[in-house]
Amino acid sequence: MSSTRLRKLKEWWIEKAILLSGIFSVVFVALIFIFLLREGLSLFRGESVFDFLLGKSWYPISDPPRFGILPLILGSLLVTLGAAAIAVPIGLAAALFIAEIAPGRLKEGLKAGIELLAAIPSVVIGFIGMITLGPWIKNLFNIPTGLTALTGSVTLAFMAMPTIVSIAEDAITAVPRQYREAAIAMGATKWQTTWRIVARAARPGMVAAVMLGIGRVIGETMAVMMVTGNAAIIPHSILQPVRTLTATIAAEMGESVQGGAHYAALFAIGIVLFIITFLINGVADLYLHRSRR
Amino acid sequence: MSQRLSQWIAFSLLFLATLVVVLPVVVILAIIVAKGASAISWDFLFSMPRDGMSAGGILPAILGTLYLVLGAVLFAVPLGVAAAVYLVEYSGSNRFSRLVKLAIVNLAGVPSVVYGLFGLGIFVIFFRFGASILSGALTLGIMILPVIITSAREALESVPRHFRTVSLSLGASRWQTIRHSVLPHALPGIMTGMILGLGRAAGETAPILFTVAAFYLPRLPQSIFDQTMALPYHLYVISTQVPGVPENVRYGTALVLLALVLLLNLAAIILRSRFRARKKW
Amino acid sequence: MVTRAAKFSIQGLHVHYGSLCALRDLNLEIAAHEIFTVIGPANSGKSTFLNSLNRLIDLEARSRVRGEIRLDGVDIRAGLEVETLRRKVGIVFALPLPLPVSIYENVVYGLRMQGVRDAKTLDAAVERSLRESYLWEEVKDRLRTPAMNLSGGQQQRLCMARILAGQPDVLLFDEPTSGLDPISTARIEETMLILKEKYTIVLVTNNVAQAARVGDRTAFFLMGEMIEVSATSTMFTTPADSRTSDYITGKFG
Numbered sequence A: 001m002s003s004t005r006l007r008k009l010k011e012w013w014i015e016k017a018i019l020l021s022g023i024f025s026v027v028f029v030a031l032i033f034i035f036l037l038r039e040g041l042s043l044f045r046g047e048s049v050f051d052f053l054l055g056k057s058w059y060p061i062s063d064p065p066r067f068g069i070l071p072l073i074l075g076s077l078l079v080t081l082g083a084a085a086i087a088v089p090i091g092l093a094a095a096l097f098i099a100e101i102a103p104g105r106l107k108e109g110l111k112a113g114i115e116l117l118a119a120i121p122s123v124v125i126g127f128i129g130m131i132t133l134g135p136w137i138k139n140l141f142n143i144p145t146g147l148t149a150l151t152g153s154v155t156l157a158f159m160a161m162p163t164i165v166s167i168a169e170d171a172i173t174a175v176p177r178q179y180r181e182a183a184i185a186m187g188a189t190k191w192q193t194t195w196r197i198v199a200r201a202a203r204p205g206m207v208a209a210v211m212l213g214i215g216r217v218i219g220e221t222m223a224v225m226m227v228t229g230n231a232a233i234i235p236h237s238i239l240q241p242v243r244t245l246t247a248t249i250a251a252e253m254g255e256s257v258q259g260g261a262h263y264a265a266l267f268a269i270g271i272v273l274f275i276i277t278f279l280i281n282g283v284a285d286l287y288l289h290r291s292r293r
Numbered sequence B: 001m002s003q004r005l006s007q008w009i010a011f012s013l014l015f016l017a018t019l020v021v022v023l024p025v026v027v028i029l030a031i032i033v034a035k036g037a038s039a040i041s042w043d044f045l046f047s048m049p050r051d052g053m054s055a056g057g058i059l060p061a062i063l064g065t066l067y068l069v070l071g072a073v074l075f076a077v078p079l080g081v082a083a084a085v086y087l088v089e090y091s092g093s094n095r096f097s098r099l100v101k102l103a104i105v106n107l108a109g110v111p112s113v114v115y116g117l118f119g120l121g122i123f124v125i126f127f128r129f130g131a132s133i134l135s136g137a138l139t140l141g142i143m144i145l146p147v148i149i150t151s152a153r154e155a156l157e158s159v160p161r162h163f164r165t166v167s168l169s170l171g172a173s174r175w176q177t178i179r180h181s182v183l184p185h186a187l188p189g190i191m192t193g194m195i196l197g198l199g200r201a202a203g204e205t206a207p208i209l210f211t212v213a214a215f216y217l218p219r220l221p222q223s224i225f226d227q228t229m230a231l232p233y234h235l236y237v238i239s240t241q242v243p244g245v246p247e248n249v250r251y252g253t254a255l256v257l258l259a260l261v262l263l264l265n266l267a268a269i270i271l272r273s274r275f276r277a278r279k280k281w
Numbered sequence C: 001m002v003t004r005a006a007k008f009s010i011q012g013l014h015v016h017y018g019s020l021c022a023l024r025d026l027n028l029e030i031a032a033h034e035i036f037t038v039i040g041p042a043n044s045g046k047s048t049f050l051n052s053l054n055r056l057i058d059l060e061a062r063s064r065v066r067g068e069i070r071l072d073g074v075d076i077r078a079g080l081e082v083e084t085l086r087r088k089v090g091i092v093f094a095l096p097l098p099l100p101v102s103i104y105e106n107v108v109y110g111l112r113m114q115g116v117r118d119a120k121t122l123d124a125a126v127e128r129s130l131r132e133s134y135l136w137e138e139v140k141d142r143l144r145t146p147a148m149n150l151s152g153g154q155q156q157r158l159c160m161a162r163i164l165a166g167q168p169d170v171l172l173f174d175e176p177t178s179g180l181d182p183i184s185t186a187r188i189e190e191t192m193l194i195l196k197e198k199y200t201i202v203l204v205t206n207n208v209a210q211a212a213r214v215g216d217r218t219a220f221f222l223m224g225e226m227i228e229v230s231a232t233s234t235m236f237t238t239p240a241d242s243r244t245s246d247y248i249t250g251k252f253g
Helices: A001-047 A049-054 A069-103 A104-119 A122-141 A149-173 A177-185 A192-201 A203-219 A220-226 A245-255 A260-292 B001-038 B042-046 B061-091 B096-109 B113-127 B133-156 B161-169 B174-203 B231-241 B247-278 C044-051 C080-086 C103-114 C119-132 C152-164 C182-195 C208-214 C232-237 C240-247
Strands: C006-017 C020-031 C037-038 C063-071 C089-092 C170-174 C200-204 C218-222 C224-233
Touching: A001 A260, A001 B061, A001 B096, A001 B113, A001 B133, A001 B174, A049 A069, A049 A260, A069 A104, A069 A149, A069 A203, A069 A245, A069 B001, A069 B096, A104 A149, A104 B174, A104 B247, A122 A149, A122 A220, A122 B001, A122 B174, A122 B231, A122 B247, A149 A203, A149 A220, A149 B001, A177 A192, A192 A203, A192 A245, A192 B001, A203 A245, A203 A260, A203 B096, A203 B113, A203 C044, A220 A245, A220 B001, A220 B231, A245 B113, A260 B096, A260 B113, A260 C089, B001 B247, B001 C044, B001 C103, B042 B061, B042 B247, B042 C208, B061 B096, B061 B133, B061 B174, B061 B231, B061 B247, B096 B133, B133 B174, B133 C218, B161 B174, B174 B247, B231 B247, B231 C218, C006 C044, C020 C200, C020 C224, C037 C208, C044 C063, C044 C089, C044 C170, C044 C200, C063 C170, C080 C089, C080 C103, C103 C119, C103 C152, C119 C152, C119 C232, C152 C170, C152 C232, C170 C182, C182 C200, C182 C208, C200 C208, C208 C232, C218 C232, C218 C240, C224 C232, C224 C240
Parallel strands: C037 C200, C037 C218, C089 C170, C170 C200
Antiparallel strands: C006 C020, C006 C063, C218 C224
8 A cells, every 4th residue: 555655656746747847848938038138138228229229330349339230130131031032932832832732752752851951950051051152142243252141041041941841831731621622623723723722721821831931030040140241231232241130149249248238239139039039939820820720 | 725734834833942942952962972071081080170170080079069969858858758748648728738838839939049148148157057068958958848849749649549548447547647558659759859859959059159169179078067069060160260171171070960960850750750650540 | 126235326426518418417326246238329428427437537628527426335536546446447448449569468557557566466367357358268379469469359358358457346338349240249248247247247338239138227318317227128128218118119319
C-alpha cells in the first residue's frame, strides 16, 4: 500500500512539473519583453520616443550621439517590401502547384526540398548572396557596390518562400474535397477549379502564410547584414546600400558599452522588432484560425 | 480548346514558380560543394585554426557548435515535451491553454537577434553567466522551444484516443497512461522535433553573437562558463570581418555547416515519413 | 427478487452531457454472478450506463453524474480510488482494441501498472487469464508477437484476458461482438457463460437474440430511461411494457 502512496506522490510532482512547463512558455514571452524593456527603456530618459522612431539620423558614436532609427525602419521596410514583391507571387504559385497539381511522388520530393531550403542557415544564404548575387547585381546595373537593398530583397525572398509555401500549401490542402468535386461536376476545368474555387477558399490561410513570411523577413538578421551594405542612411533607391533594424543590433552590440545610451538604443530597437513581429504573428494566427474553421 | 491552352499556360507558370523556389537548394548545394570540397581534410576538421584563421582547421568551431546544440536540446526537449503533454493531455481547451498556444506562436516569431538581446540581458548580465556556453545554449534552447513543442504536440495528438481509454480502463493512472501508452507511440514524432531543433540551433548565428561566440579562440572550451567559437559565427567572421582568408576555407566552412544542418534535417524528414508509413492505427 | 447479494446497487443515477440528459433516474441492483444484459436502440443510454459503472464516463469532458453507485456496498466515488475501481470493474469495448504491443504485454499491462514486476507472477497471470478467455492454446507459442496480428475474434478474447489478469469482480461488455463474425461471436458468448461462475457480468448489446441467449436478467433502455427489467425469459415471453415488446419483436430500433 505504501508503494502506491509513494507512486501517487511521485505522480503528483510529475503533474505539477508538467503544468509548470506549460506555464514556462508564457513566462518566456513575458521575460523576453521584460528584459528588452529593462535594458532598453533607459534610452528614453534622454531621448523622446518620437525622436527615436522618427529621427532621421543614426550616429550612435558621434558626440553628441543621434539615435534616430527612421533610416533603419525605412531600410527594413524597403528590403522587406522588395522581398515580399518577389516571394509572395512565386511562393503562392508554388504552393498551388504542390498542393493541387503535383502528383504524389513529386509532391513529397518538392515538399522535402522546400523544407531543406528553410533549413539552410541564414549565414550560409548570406554568404552565397554576398559572393554570387552581389557581384552579379553590381555588373548588371553598373553600380559601385553590389551590396544593396535589392540584393537583400532577393536573398530574403528565398528565405521567406519556404514559410509562405508550406503554410499556404497546408491551407490549400485543407480545402474540403467537395468544393473541387462540385466545381468539376459543373464542368469547370482543373485550372478553373484551382483558381476560382480552391484558391479563394484557402484565402485566409494564404494571407496568414504571407504575413508569417513577411515576419520571417523582418526578423532576419545575418543574411541581411551580409548583403545589404549596412549604410544607415535614408534610402532613395533600391540600388543603394541600406541598414536594417536587425543588422544594426547585430553589428553594433559588440562595440557598445553595457549600460550606455548606445547599448540601450540597441535594446530599444529590439523592443520595436518584438512589437512588430508580435503584431504580425498575432494577426497571422487569427487568419490561421479562421482558415481552419 | 482555348480553355485547355490557358490551363496549360497556367500550370506551366505554377511549375516554373515551384522550380524557382526549389532550385536554389540545388544551386546553393552545388556551388558550396564544388568550391568547398577541396578544403575538406582530416586536418581541416580536426585541428586548430592558425595564422588568424586563414589556415589550419576549424575544430574549435565544430566542437563549439556541438556543445551549444547539445546544451540547447538538453534544456529544450524535456521542457518542450512536458509543455506539449500539458497542452494535449491535461489542459483540454481552457483559457490558459489558449494563452500557452499563443505564447508558442509568438516565441516562434521572435526574431533571432531579439533572442540574442534577451540572452544577453538575462543570462549574460542578470544571472551573471557571462558570455559562455551556458548562456548561448540556454538562449538557443528557448529559441527552439516552439519547434520542439509543436512537433511533440502533433505527435501526441496523432496517438489514437482509445489507447488512453484502454489504459485508463485497465486501472492505470493518468500519468501511467501517458508514460506507457501515449509517449512511447509519440516518440518518433518527438525525435523528429528534436532533430529539427538540433538543426535550427546549429545554424543560427544571431542568438549566439552576444551570448557566447568568440571571434578567434584557438583552444577548446574547458567548462560551460567558457566562451567558444561556433561554426555559423565563424563563417560570418571569415567571410566578412577578416580579409585574406582563402576562398576554399570559406567555402569549406560553409560546406561543413551546411552538411551538418542538412543531414540533420534530412534525418528528420526520413524519420517522419517512415513513422507515418509504419503507423497502423 | 434478487436472491444473491447485490454486486452493484444504483440509486437515482442521472447523467448529463452538457444540457443533454443521457440517463434519467436509474434505480437498479445487479446481483453477483449473474449475466445482466442491457438492450435498447441507439442513444438509449446503454453505454452511458456501462461507462458510469467504472467511471470511464469521467473522461467525457462535459459529463455530469448525479446519484449513487455502490459496489459491494462501497460508494464508487467516495469510497474507492478510481484506479482500484477500474481494476475491479473491467470493460471490453465494442471494437477489439489491443494496445500496439505484444500479446504478453497487453495481458500484463494492468499488473505492471499496479507495480507487479516479478516475472513468474506475470507469466502465471498470462497463462491463467489466456486460458480463462480460451485463447491460450492459439497463442501460447507467440506471446511476444504483436497483438495487432491476431484476428478480430482473437483480439477480443485477448481484451478479455487483459482484464482477467487483474482479477476483477465485474466484467462489463459494451456490444463486444458487434464487429465479429458469427463463429467468433459464439465463442465469446460461450466464454461469458463460463466466466459468470467467477465474475459478475454486465452485457450491453444491440443484438436482442444475444441477450436472450446469455442473459439471466435483462433491462430495456429507451431514451435514457429504464423501461423494464426482469428475468430474461420473462422479458422475452411476456414483456410488461408495450414498448419493450415492440423493440424485441423488431418494430423499431
